[in-house]
Amino acid sequence: MAPKLLPLSRKRLRLLGYALCSACLVLGLSLGQHPALPKTHQLSIDTPAPPQQRLANTPAQLIEQGKIHYQAGRYAAAVDAWTQAAQGYENQPLNQAIVLNQLSLAQQELGQWQQAKDNIRLSLEMIGDPPAPENLSIYAQALNTLGSLQLSQGNPENALKTWEQTTQIYTQLGDDIGRIGSLINRAQAQQVLGLYLQSRKTLEKVTADLDQQASPEIRATGYRSLGNVLRLVGDLEDAEKYLKISLKDAKTTVAPQEVHTTQLSLGNTARARRAYNDAIGFYQQAAQSPIPSTQHQAQLNLLSVLIEKKDWDQAQQIWPQIEQELIKHPPSRRNVYSQVNLVKSLVRLNRDSSSRTPAIRDIADITVHAIQQANEIADPRAQAYALGNLGHLYELDKQWTEAQKLTEQALFLAQAHNASEISYQWQWQLGRIMDAQQQTDMATSAYRGAFQTLEHLRKDLVATNAEAQFTFRDSVEPVYRELVDLLLRGSNPSQDNLQQARKVMESLQLTELDNFFRSACLDGQIISIEDIDQQSAAVVYPILLPDRLELIASLPQQKALQYQSIPIPRQEVEDTIDQFRKQIEKPFAFIESKELGQTIYSWLIQPLKAALDESQADTLVFVLDGDMRNIPLAALYDGNQYLIENYALALAPGMQLINTQPLQGRKLQVIAAGISEARHHYPPIKYVKKEIDKIRQLVTTEVLLDRGFTSASLRQQIQSLPYPIVHLATHGKFSSEAEKTVLLAWDKEINVNQLNELLRSSEQVRPDPIELLVLSACETATGDRRAALGLAGVAVQAGARSTLASLWKVDDQSTALLIGDFYAQLVQPETSKVKALQQAQIAMINNPDFRHPLHWSAFVLVGNWL
Numbered sequence: 001m002a003p004k005l006l007p008l009s010r011k012r013l014r015l016l017g018y019a020l021c022s023a024c025l026v027l028g029l030s031l032g033q034h035p036a037l038p039k040t041h042q043l044s045i046d047t048p049a050p051p052q053q054r055l056a057n058t059p060a061q062l063i064e065q066g067k068i069h070y071q072a073g074r075y076a077a078a079v080d081a082w083t084q085a086a087q088g089y090e091n092q093p094l095n096q097a098i099v100l101n102q103l104s105l106a107q108q109e110l111g112q113w114q115q116a117k118d119n120i121r122l123s124l125e126m127i128g129d130p131p132a133p134e135n136l137s138i139y140a141q142a143l144n145t146l147g148s149l150q151l152s153q154g155n156p157e158n159a160l161k162t163w164e165q166t167t168q169i170y171t172q173l174g175d176d177i178g179r180i181g182s183l184i185n186r187a188q189a190q191q192v193l194g195l196y197l198q199s200r201k202t203l204e205k206v207t208a209d210l211d212q213q214a215s216p217e218i219r220a221t222g223y224r225s226l227g228n229v230l231r232l233v234g235d236l237e238d239a240e241k242y243l244k245i246s247l248k249d250a251k252t253t254v255a256p257q258e259v260h261t262t263q264l265s266l267g268n269t270a271r272a273r274r275a276y277n278d279a280i281g282f283y284q285q286a287a288q289s290p291i292p293s294t295q296h297q298a299q300l301n302l303l304s305v306l307i308e309k310k311d312w313d314q315a316q317q318i319w320p321q322i323e324q325e326l327i328k329h330p331p332s333r334r335n336v337y338s339q340v341n342l343v344k345s346l347v348r349l350n351r352d353s354s355s356r357t358p359a360i361r362d363i364a365d366i367t368v369h370a371i372q373q374a375n376e377i378a379d380p381r382a383q384a385y386a387l388g389n390l391g392h393l394y395e396l397d398k399q400w401t402e403a404q405k406l407t408e409q410a411l412f413l414a415q416a417h418n419a420s421e422i423s424y425q426w427q428w429q430l431g432r433i434m435d436a437q438q439q440t441d442m443a444t445s446a447y448r449g450a451f452q453t454l455e456h457l458r459k460d461l462v463a464t465n466a467e468a469q470f471t472f473r474d475s476v477e478p479v480y481r482e483l484v485d486l487l488l489r490g491s492n493p494s495q496d497n498l499q500q501a502r503k504v505m506e507s508l509q510l511t512e513l514d515n516f517f518r519s520a521c522l523d524g525q526i527i528s529i530e531d532i533d534q535q536s537a538a539v540v541y542p543i544l545l546p547d548r549l550e551l552i553a554s555l556p557q558q559k560a561l562q563y564q565s566i567p568i569p570r571q572e573v574e575d576t577i578d579q580f581r582k583q584i585e586k587p588f589a590f591i592e593s594k595e596l597g598q599t600i601y602s603w604l605i606q607p608l609k610a611a612l613d614e615s616q617a618d619t620l621v622f623v624l625d626g627d628m629r630n631i632p633l634a635a636l637y638d639g640n641q642y643l644i645e646n647y648a649l650a651l652a653p654g655m656q657l658i659n660t661q662p663l664q665g666r667k668l669q670v671i672a673a674g675i676s677e678a679r680h681h682y683p684p685i686k687y688v689k690k691e692i693d694k695i696r697q698l699v700t701t702e703v704l705l706d707r708g709f710t711s712a713s714l715r716q717q718i719q720s721l722p723y724p725i726v727h728l729a730t731h732g733k734f735s736s737e738a739e740k741t742v743l744l745a746w747d748k749e750i751n752v753n754q755l756n757e758l759l760r761s762s763e764q765v766r767p768d769p770i771e772l773l774v775l776s777a778c779e780t781a782t783g784d785r786r787a788a789l790g791l792a793g794v795a796v797q798a799g800a801r802s803t804l805a806s807l808w809k810v811d812d813q814s815t816a817l818l819i820g821d822f823y824a825q826l827v828q829p830e831t832s833k834v835k836a837l838q839q840a841q842i843a844m845i846n847n848p849d850f851r852h853p854l855h856w857s858a859f860v861l862v863g864n865w866l
Helices: 010-015 059-071 075-088 093-109 113-127 133-152 156-173 176-192 196-211 216-232 236-250 256-272 276-286 292-308 312-328 333-352 360-376 380-396 400-416 420-436 440-463 477-487 495-517 570-584 590-604 606-615 626-630 688-698 711-720 752-760 788-797 812-826 833-845
Strands: 526-528 537-545 548-554 562-566 619-622 648-651 656-658 669-674 700-705 725-729 732-734 742-744 749-751 772-775 778-780 802-806 859-863
Touching (some): 075 093, 093 113, 176 216, 216 236, 276 292, 292 312, 292 333, 380 420, 420 477, 440 477, 495 548, 570 626, 688 700, 688 812, 749 752, 778 802, 802 833
Parallel strands (some): 537 619, 619 648, 669 700, 732 778
Antiparallel strands (some): 526 656, 537 548
């Protein structure tokens, strides 16, 4: 048993005190992503004498002092210096406007949003709107600061408009650096808004501008910023390409820090690709930087990667050196955050390594030092960040009273300074502490606060955090699941708690998809899936918790939710699902797959069967959680029949769907594209031609086959033909990572973001949306238990209202037969998509050659089922 932490004295508690450097640091990482801003405009005055020769009491000297403080991360001191400088320029409005602009930037860092807003407004008023021609550059700089403020305050629409204006001004001035910076800012705002196609086009303009630049310094900086943004949107291949160009240009400059800064970015990109050895190499090189901040970030990221790799010896070897360098470094926000991030890594090292070193008490000493430095620079964000993490150490040591005090103080500071990104962590931590003391009501209240804060942050949390994918499962997902656990405790949760639990899980599903895409997913007109078919469809919501499986169901024409709790551990459910998938894909494991299917039926369907029968539901819509997305629901077995023989089955990625009209009654027209020949490392699919020929016999079809099926030709057909169905008979793979979720065209693999851009490129010219996307030859990635998230991601993001796809690679003869039957049913009057799929699957069951569920149960309909 490790020695307990000593309780804090009242004096030390008074010293402790707000946190957050960036979303990355909140989540235990070391690299933030901020808007790219051009250099600060210089004041129109003579350069002052060196500080040692004159008293530091002139506005010019105060400006320089503030700049030094700001660059060192001492934002409170920068605010103080620039406030005095602004007062000194009371009779020089143009110089005062420049200082107020800088003051606003520092206040944004401190979370002083209203003051920052007031000062940038005053700055713009002093410059004039419209400004005099000679003041355009100063005006553009102030607008850049305004855009940064707007984005930070959750107003990306106005930020985008502001940066469009700065782009025009810098173009007018012929300022290449300013124009490139504004374009990168615009791309980030577009990404936050989910405007992928526009963001991509903006970044293409950046690339074109950089290609024309002769200055290696500008090219190195610009390509690095471009690479960082591309990593943010999940385009890791292009991110790496442009960062390597940046590195090449940086090596031709006389500034070695540029080389090391780009190496740090390359390390982060390699880490995002899970190429840990490459990441380690880049981090080791970046750690040689003469710039302490770059050196410390590289060392901290290196330590984190070593821990992820479980390279305990190397991790134990380097952390004391990092600690000593950080301890002796002058106080600054950056240094405080670095120390706390070191603490986070050391906690993992203590928890996961066999040596259990360093001890929690030694880790706490580093945290206390960070708090003392935060107090020295009077930075409430840094205070709360360090303070809350010290509370976490007391939580780990089960000293609940001290942990609660520290967490409440940190939360108070975080909320007082509008740091939502950190507030949710301390609300969550407070909930855990209360739950550990069996104070359920107070724990639930704290968790609800964390959930509400995350809802407010949902779009920004992943879209502005380049490294969120590393920590989503550790720092975001548990908040939702643990709140649901609290809400559903007891034998008979109230209807309000059932509704709230379902809402929380809905938000988790959306946030998980946001994390998958680095952007908010659902847009457009949305309705509840319960409102689509109120007469015959039941909506079933299984929820996986550590010690049990919860079922919530909404039945046709019934207001009250049904509830069942099955005392089966999550791990057992996941292992059974994994075995079911493995057995069902074996052609001779007929009995084994039936037995496993019957087990899962007893968990998901049997507890609700009486209520379903009474409601006369004939369609089941599942909103599946976690590994349950991998279940071929059609093959669940009741001992006599498969589930699909009694119910039509559909999946929904969440409780809300984009509104749509039924296909029934509409003329069916199809754009059908396929690859039948071997291509790259993919084998041929010989029945593709028969599959497409069958579709052509039934409905009007435009065909793109083999060499005729390129990404460009598909885009052209979708834009020119307003057909409601797009059918892709080609190799595809779903993964839990967006960049690895791909479909094969003749010219290249198309990842899910590119498919989204391609399918949505027609939205401005097509009168109607794509109603049904069929992916007939896809599979989920082997060994990736969350790979079905890629299917949900495609279904949501592709812009099609429904998606029909396969969970595994079904042999192409079976596929051609089932898809042919599906379209034959779909052309029948009053037949919905889900009923057409049900009838096609039942026909396969009744065919002796294809009755094994291997041939038909992989196909699932995701989205609107009418």
